[in-house]
Amino acid sequence: MAEQNSQSDVSDNGTGTHKITARNVNVFYDDKQAIDDVSIDVDMENVTAFIGPSGCGKSTFLRTINRMNDTIPSARVEGEIKLDGKDIYDASMDVVQLRARVGMVFQKPNPFPKSIYDNIAYGPNIHGLAANKAELDMIVERSLQRAGLWNEVKDRLSDSGTALSGGQQQRLCIARAIAVDPEVILMDEPCSALDPIATAKIEELIHELRGKYAIIIVTHNMQQAARVSQRTAFFHLGNLVEFGVTSDIFTNPQKTRTQDYITGRYG
């Protein structure tokens, strides 16, 4: 298929290996098909943006990458998604381990109703990453620092995470996700509930985090995709219409549907 050829052209990073390779992925909710034959590659140290109108399947596809769709009884995934060459839907894949490697940040900030410290310590505790309290303290501090929240909360780590502002809560959730040292971070419209200033902080954070992780961000906001990502995938009606280098997608789209969407013809 011509469409897939053009995809592999732009996503080939030269080495031929990708962090995530998805091939011919279909997702169904009961009988309704939400994702239709999507193939995509995601690389380390890259931000990949999924854009598209509401209901186009971009969030659904994102959730297949850490198998969060398993929590929806009616969802069914077909096709192949590989993380470092291993099929994550294979029976030998431990979904708990997978989610530790592929972290997720949700649309609405969802800190646990625990202290800021306990929010961050949650993941390291369940995975046994810290041998003692000092190590745990270090992980908490490092995660908060990486999420750019340390200076704001270092004096009130025992306050409830839910008492923070919306933008701080979202950065807390990012800190929580990176506390377990994931390789991939999935972000499902992380700024849609935030004001412009908080959004700018998150975007800055994404820039800084990019060097260590593979980041996939779903966004409604095309300017945001253009600002934060290196590669952009445009979804429409469950199809991956176009996938390529972000600047190409926004300045020189190959498909009319993409052009119509980014110029505001629909969506």
Place this chain on the structure above:
Amino acid sequence: MTTNELLFLVFAFGLIAWFVGRARAASFISSETPIINSLPNYHGWFASLWAIIPAILFLIIWINISPALVTNMVLSNPDAASVTADPFTRSTILSEARAVANGSSQVLFQEGSEKLVPLYKAAQSYYNSIAFAATLLLIFAGSAYAYTRLKPDFRARSKVEKVVMFALLLASLIAVLTTVGIVASLVFEAYRFVTLVSPFEFLFGTNWNPRDNIVAGEDNGYGAIPLFWGTIFIGAIIAMIVAIPFGLMSAIFLTQYSTPRFRSIMKPVLEILAGVPTVVYGYFAALTVAPAVRDFAVMIGFSNAASDNAMAAGVVMGIMIIPLVASMADDSIAAVPGAMRDGSLAMGATKSETIKRVLLPAALPGVVGGILLAVSRAIGETMIVVMAAGYAANLTANPFASITTVTVQIVALLTGDQDFGSPHTLAAFALGLVLFVVTLLLNLVALRIVKKYREAYE
């Protein structure tokens, strides 16, 4: 005319007023005023309510005061002067004469009541005609007033709405007023008890052995501590040891693990379990569980185990409470936002880690509220303990011993002869008051916790 006939009259006129008011309103509608403020039906209701309500209010007052008026009139007659002054005989004579005058009795026993009968008849017919006239007057005055109010722009709709609101308010007050009445009667009788037995002895004494009459030198204990202890031991300790783990675990299973299909079957089944009459649980406790518990206790070395024991009652009560705990816990776990669960699962936590570390802590206040409600239900529960726990007021922590509870003793004190002058009967009210206060406090605390928790996530 009797009161019933008067009532019938009122409603008949109310119906007529409805039609008249409605027709009057309909006559307002013409080509010049095609729309009037309220539909004709509302005008009808307005007229009808004005015809009925004042008359009904009058009748309610009248029913309460007319017997006294009639009696006064009878007594003021010179023929009644000879009636004895002894209050007891006098009231017997009067009520006998009244019954005969009404036609509800044929026989006269008391001397002197015979000559009162015609007096009663005269007085009653006199006052009946007054009532009849007053009722009619009120009906006509009310409906005439309403009729003059009817105009095309008259807001009959909002007037009727006010009456509806008032009627609904009255209905909702009935439950409240009944509660107030119950509390008042409890407090009143409990006060009389306290004048006979020291409240200190009652609340802190450990000897419970109530007798019909206090006799010097005999053992007359009104110390209710063994009862309170029995109630707590069975209702709040043994029952909760059964109900909390099983209720919580079934709630966790239903909300987190079961398929929607299984849940849709299990929830109604649990609710049916909650609707089983407690007397049926009582049979189960007394006939099946209690002997088994005793045999078990004897086997493990408690040779003095009673056949009616705390364990059997507590365990069965716990089983009875499971649906309550499960359903409250189910509600509060389900109320924890799905985003919490997703957040935890996305960190790589397993289902049970998520439940233990995120869902249960978040749902804890609601769960605790549910447990407190369950405790308050358990300590007020009567049938199971009456049938299975026994009447012996033992102050013991041995679950295989016979133990009694507040509710069992209330039943025991109020069964058979009752004498409201003796502490034996009045003690039941004091116990009832304690039980009422404790369950009320538990409910208040529980509802507060549940409410506070709900606000946290909305």
